[in-house]
Each structure stands twice: as C-alpha cells, then as structure tokens.
Amino acid sequence: MTGIATLILENNARLPPVDTLTRHRQHMAQQLAGVEKLPGTYPFTHERSLNGLRLNRFLHRLIEPAWRERFLQSPQSLYAEAGLSEEEQQLLNARDWRGLIQYGASFFLLEKMGAVVGVSNLHIYAAMRGQTLEAFQQTRNQQVTYSVAGKR
Template identity: 50%
Template sequence: MNPQLIGVEELTGTYPFDIRQSMKAMRLNRFFWQMREASARALWLENRTAAYDAAGLTPEERTLVDNTDWIGLIRYGVSFFVLEKFARVVKITNLGVYASMRGETLEAFLKTRQVPDAV
C-alpha cells in the first residue's frame, strides 16, 4: 500500500482511488467513459444487457449500475469524473449524485449548502 494512504480508511467519507482500485474498476470506468458517445447512451437506454455484455461487466458491476448506487460505485473504484457522464444519461445533476451519496434528498442536501437555492 502507498504509505501516504496509511490510515485513510479511518477518515469518514474518504475512498482512496489508487492503482488497485483503478484496475478493479477499469471495465466500469471504460463503460461510463463511453457514455459521452450517443451510440453508447442509446445502446444502454434500449438494451442494457447488450451494453453490459459489450463492456464485459460482471454481475456485481451490472447491479451497481442498475441500482445507480453512486456511493457503491465510488467505493468499487469508479472515478467520479466518468460517473458524471452516466449521471447525465439518467438525468441526475452532480448535486443530485452528491445528495444520494449522503443518503439525502436533493432538497435536504441543498439546505446544507451555503447557497440553498442553487438549483
């Protein structure tokens, strides 16, 4: 383990993204990166199984995507920067994703922000 990450698991809400996580989640990260292409979005919207098969996703990975388990995806090793691509496909804003990760509604989450009427 990277010595800079020692003890990181004790920090609430911290999910290290290192080479091991990157390799584990590579299929998912590539799948989400492809969501910037109209053809990939259309395939997923029309035939999820075919989209998952094309990406070689495991049953666990498919479940994470189907459930839009944002925090589960982050813990699995998905990069938030590619997860944003998929959030657009399912019509959720970044703020909505953040709220979900905290187990809150968007409205409850916005009340914790300094600009509660931001959306």
C-alpha cells in the same frame, strides 16, 4: 508546400537512486496516510482503480452518442457486450452512486452517467452521503442544481 519535420528526443538522464525514490514515495503517501479511516472517504487508490478499470472504460464510452443511446434503450445487452460483472451491472442498474465510487468508478465518469440518465450532480452528491437532495442542500450555502449535461 508545407515542410514536415520529425524531432526525436531521447532521455539520457540517469535513474535516481532507489533510496531517493523510496523517500519521495513515503513523503507523497503522508498526505493520504489514514484517510481510509475517515467515514465516507473512498480514496481512488491503485487497487480501486484496477478494480474499476472495466467499469470505467464502459462509462467512458458514454461520450459516444450511439453508446449512450444503447445504454438508455437496452443496457443489459450493452453490459454483456462490455463484459461487465454481475456486481457492476447491479451497481449501474440501481444507480448506486456510493457503491460505484466504492467499487472504483471514477467520479468524473459518474458525472457523465448522471448527465446521460438525467440526474444532476447534486443528486449524485446527496446520494453519496445517503441524503435526499433537500437535506443535502441544507448543508450548502446556496441551494442550486447543476449538471455536466448543461441545458436540455
């Protein structure tokens, strides 16, 4: 018989002073200060994360085989079931990779979606830059195509 035990740990540490937390948050924010002004940069901020939450939950479910199949066969009914907005549905239907990022979709979930619909990572990167795959590859040291889908 295997013994089973439970360990309960309680955090008895005191909260740091408010000014310490404020200074630390300001220090962390310095790295991203002004990044939104760089063309083609869409930081995954708290606001963007909240905006894309429903969409990201939808995309995350693409790990489920039945959900993937339904997504490929009848996406509109799946959109309705998930309560996606008209804008979210349009972004998905158009495979608007840049629009999805700007809306708040997680890049990692877009890679999963790309694998499901048969689009390589590099096709997604090129589309995000507004380029063809060929033009995008000319900016790379190596012209390869890969996907999180692996070999089919």
